[in-house]
Amino acid sequence: MAIKPRIGVFICHCGENIAGTVDVSDLAEEIIGYDNVSFSTDYEYMCSDPGQNKIKEAIEEENLTGVVVAACSPSMHEDTFRGAVEDVGLNRYQCEIANIREQCSWVHGEAGDRPTQKALKIIKGAVEKVKRNVSMEPVEREHSAKCLVIGGGIAGIQAALDVAEAGNEVILVEKEPTIGGHMAQLSETFPTLDCSQCILTPKMVELNQHPNIELMAYSEVKDISGYVGNYSAQIERKPTYVDEDACNLCGDCEDACPVEVTDEFNQGLETRKAINIPFSQAIPSSYTLDTDSCLGLNPLRCSECSEACDADAIDFDQSSEYLEEEFGAIIVATGYDLYPKEEMGEYGYGKYEDVIDGLQFERLLSATGPTGGVVRRPSDGKIPENVVFIQCSGSRDPENHNSYCSKICCMYTAKHAKLYKESVPEGNAYVFYIDIRAGGKNYEEFIQDVREEDRVLYLKGKVSKLKRADGKMRIWGLDEIAGERVEIDADLVVLAQSVVPSEGTDETSKKLNLNLGANGFFKEAHPKLRPVESLTGGVFFAGTGQGPKDIPDSVSQGSGAAAKAIDLLAKPKISHDPQVVEIDEDLCSGCGLCVGQCPYDALEINSQGVAEVNEILCEGCGTCASGCPTNALNLRNLTDEQLTEMIHAHIGD
Amino acid sequence: MDFEPKLVGFLCKWCSSAGADLAGVSRESYPSNLVPITVNCSGRIDVNHIVKALKDGADGVLVSGCHPGDCHYTSGNYKTWRRVALLKHVLEDFGLNPDRVRLEWISATEGEKFARTVEDFTAEIKELGPGPFSNAQE
Numbered sequence: 191m192a193i194k195p196r197i198g199v200f201i202c203h204c205g206e207n208i209a210g211t212v213d214v215s216d217l218a219e220e221i222i223g224y225d226n227v228s229f230s231t232d233y234e235y236m237c238s239d240p241g242q243n244k245i246k247e248a249i250e251e252e253n254l255t256g257v258v259v260a261a262c263s264p265s266m267h268e269d270t271f272r273g274a275v276e277d278v279g280l281n282r283y284q285c286e287i288a289n290i291r292e293q294c295s296w297v298h299g300e301a302g303d304r305p306t307q308k309a310l311k312i313i314k315g316a317v318e319k320v321k322r323n324v325s326m327e328p329v330e331r332e333h334s335a336k337c338l339v340i341g342g343g344i345a346g347i348q349a350a351l352d353v354a355e356a357g358n359e360v361i362l363v364e365k366e367p368t369i370g371g372h373m374a375q376l377s378e379t380f381p382t383l384d385c386s387q388c389i390l391t392p393k394m395v396e397l398n399q400h401p402n403i404e405l406m407a408y409s410e411v412k413d414i415s416g417y418v419g420n421y422s423a424q425i426e427r428k429p430t431y432v433d434e435d436a437c438n439l440c441g442d443c444e445d446a447c448p449v450e451v452t453d454e455f456n457q458g459l460e461t462r463k464a465i466n467i468p469f470s471q472a473i474p475s476s477y478t479l480d481t482d483s484c485l486g487l488n489p490l491r492c493s494e495c496s497e498a499c500d501a502d503a504i505d506f507d508q509s510s511e512y513l514e515e516e517f518g519a520i521i522v523a524t525g526y527d528l529y530p531k532e533e534m535g536e537y538g539y540g541k542y543e544d545v546i547d548g549l550q551f552e553r554l555l556s557a558t559g560p561t562g563g564v565v566r567r568p569s570d571g572k573i574p575e576n577v578v579f580i581q582c583s584g585s586r587d588p589e590n591h592n593s594y595c596s597k598i599c600c601m602y603t604a605k606h607a608k609l610y611k612e613s614v615p616e617g618n619a620y621v622f623y624i625d626i627r628a629g630g631k632n633y634e635e636f637i638q639d640v641r642e643e644d645r646v647l648y649l650k651g652k653v654s655k656l657k658r659a660d661g662k663m664r665i666w667g668l669d670e671i672a673g674e675r676v677e678i679d680a681d682l683v684v685l686a687q688s689v690v691p692s693e694g695t696d697e698t699s700k701k702l703n704l705n706l707g708a709n710g711f712f713k714e715a716h717p718k719l720r721p722v723e724s725l726t727g728g729v730f731f732a733g734t735g736q737g738p739k740d741i742p743d744s745v746s747q748g749s750g751a752a753a754k755a756i757d758l759l760a761k762p763k764i765s766h767d768p769q770v771v772e773i774d775e776d777l778c779s780g781c782g783l784c785v786g787q788c789p790y791d792a793l794e795i796n797s798q799g800v801a802e803v804n805e806i807l808c809e810g811c812g813t814c815a816s817g818c819p820t821n822a823l824n825l826r827n828l829t830d831e832q833l834t835e836m837i838h839a840h841i842g843d
Numbered sequence: 844m845d846f847e848p849k850l851v852g853f854l855c856k857w858c859s860s861a862g863a864d865l866a867g868v869s870r871e872s873y874p875s876n877l878v879p880i881t882v883n884c885s886g887r888i889d890v891n892h893i894v895k896a897l898k899d900g901a902d903g904v905l906v907s908g909c910h911p912g913d914c915h916y917t918s919g920n921y922k923t924w925r926r927v928a929l930l931k932h933v934l935e936d937f938g939l940n941p942d943r944v945r946l947e948w949i950s951a952t953e954g955e956k957f958a959r960t961v962e963d964f965t966a967e968i969k970e971l972g973p974g975p976f977s978n979a980q981e
Contacts (some may be wrong), residue, residue: 293864297866297958840849
């Protein structure tokens with residue numbers, strides 16, 4: 191015989207936030223006569239220590255079996271109050287929150303007792319629920335201590351290093367033949383102007399040498415299944431057709447290769463061979479044979495590279511290797527791309543050779559770039575005398591392109607203009623801008639320096655037209671401050687192209703069941719308080735895949751994601767919310783409808799012909815329970831009976 | 844006295860209840876006729892619960908979940924979508940106005956949409972008058 195429930199109701203004034211609209215003492219009086227409510231009180235701030243103590247004392251003195259706290263949203267203090275009841279030996283699930291602030295007092299300015307009456311119904315509903323709640327303990331499971339990092343740009347590198355330093359094994363998967371990401375393409379970095387590769391390559395080497403990190407470049411995560419702490423991934427390592435250990439980087443294969451194609455690392459400003467290494471400090475330090483452009487992996491068709499290789503490093507018989515591995519945590523650092531040329535009709539982008547994007551300009555500035563660091567325009571190799579930089583190209587343009595700010599362009603454009611002026615002191619640099627956003631440490635000072643010391647001309651306004659005439663790009667624009675139209679004959683135009691999620695972000699989101707925001711970037715669990723976590727347990731974000739970021743922010747988020755992963759991996763066991771589905775085997779007909787409705791593959795029809803739930807896989811949505819034709823399935827602590835009684839409490843009489 | 848409809852709102856925890864919380868934080872004002880029940884997922888809402896509310900005397904039932912494609916549990920809202928669509932046909936067959944049941948997608952950032960939805964739904968049900976099992980006072 192079950193003991194009769196004794197429920198205590200605790201009504202918070204929240205200062206005037208609740209008490210200003212709802213008659214709290216009236217609520218406390220009214221609820222005491224309600225079924226099974228044996229105690230009620232109101233207090234100024236229930237979440238304060240004295241408030242929590244009132245709850246604890248009442249539980250002990252009144253022998254309460256359940257508690258309803260009528261206060262703010264459960265998203266605020268549910269854990270606070272559940273922790274308090276636990277302190278005095280009550281199970282945490284014997285405490286329910288009646289949200290009478292966000293969903294009542296704050297939204298109903300009506301006169302009279304209507305807000306109080308609504309609050310009373312919400313409380314009665316919570317009483318009906320809590321008195322039928324069962325006590326539950328978290329479901330605990332073993333987990334893997336390994337971490338998977340997807341993406342080897344600076345954010346992924348930082349995350350991998352931090353997780354590895356904490357003593358966890360890490361596998362970093364990078365789809366390109368080298369790690370380094372976009373940062374490896376940059377010349378100098380704002381606002382300190384230190385050389386990008388000089389600060390990046392030591393980190394790349396450190397990662398490659400770290401005993402806890404296994405680097406899988408030229409690889410892709412093909413499939414992921416499982417759940418927090420126990421993900422299982424299949425990773426494909428694509429063949430490079432070059433034995434990494436044997437290759438001595440002599441470059442004879444590259445000289446011998448007859449195929450020349452567009453060089454992606456140099457953003458199409460140069461050509462490369464079918465067998466190539468993206469840049470000299472690439473890691474892994476080895477050549478890759480790109481089969482898309484190779485004449486054919488067949489000595490009968492072409493074997494120039496293989497014949498030229500004295501080290502016998504070229505192996506046409508290589509094939510994809512597949513690795514199956516278990517991971518406890520996953521860090522997604524898949525980065526960004528620039529807004530594609532195909533999407534941009536304006537500014538002649540993709541049409542005129544001398545209209546280039548920011549990353550192309552980085553390559554022109556870089557000592558390892560196609561021009562050896564001398565700024566030469568692509569069409570004729572001439573050193574440009576007039577360079578026009580156009581900011582917000584594809585950004586902040588909700589009608590035509592992306593509505594968001596790409597965040598990094600104001601700063602890199604200023605850097606570009608400065609580096610150009612240093613390289614060509616007699617040249618002229620013009621920057622068209624909408625606003626200057628330089629919110630970062632020493633950023634504003636940097637912009638001021640570029641404007642004043644480097645004498646770069648900043649023009650507030652948009653470019654309306656751009657046309658090629660007499661070997662120059664004629665630009666018509668507006669100088670809003672002077673209130674004049676301007677016309678500039680530019681030798682080179684550099685577009686601060688919008689930052690977009692990298693190709694494949696969508697696919698990654700599907701593989702890992704991650705949400706994407708309206709702009710296609712990964713959506714974090716909370717925009718302010720959980721910025722590196724996804725809503726999928728054990729999956730964290732680092733870098734620009736989650737939104738445009740500069741290097742310091744990407745590195746910070748990499749470390750932040752690593753800290754979250756380390757925290758998870760360090761736990762002896764992983765606990766899982768015990769609010770899962772239960773099955774009444776007597777009622778189950780074994781029809782299997784529930785199996786198809788479960789998004790987590792948590793249900794199966796067992797050998798006895800009835801449904802069985804895997805408590806670790808079940809996330810507790812309850813969709814199957816509502817779809818069961820025989821009512822054999824119920825969601826623990828949100829059963830049909832509980833919902834029915836809550837409805838009755840809200841509507842009845 | 845004016846007819847004040849009794850409304851039940853089933854809100855999913857991750858989107859719509861969070862949206863209702865945001866309406867509170869933003870101090871959006873709306874009528875107090877709708878009493879919310881927060882469930883984990885809109886997929887948890889059984890058509891029986893909706894029918895039960897109507898039979899108990901509710902004049903209207905709001906079901907609200909995450910936008911299609913944005914369900915915290917991947918696809919619970921799609922099941923609700925189908926179930927509610929089917930239920931509306933059944934209600935009609937039984938002589939109940941299907942407009943007494945409304946399905947809306949309200950995200951955690953749509954506080955204003957939540958407030959306007961409740962306001963609009965309350966006005967619509969006032970217009971329709973008491974439901975067949977209504978226990979609201981006229």
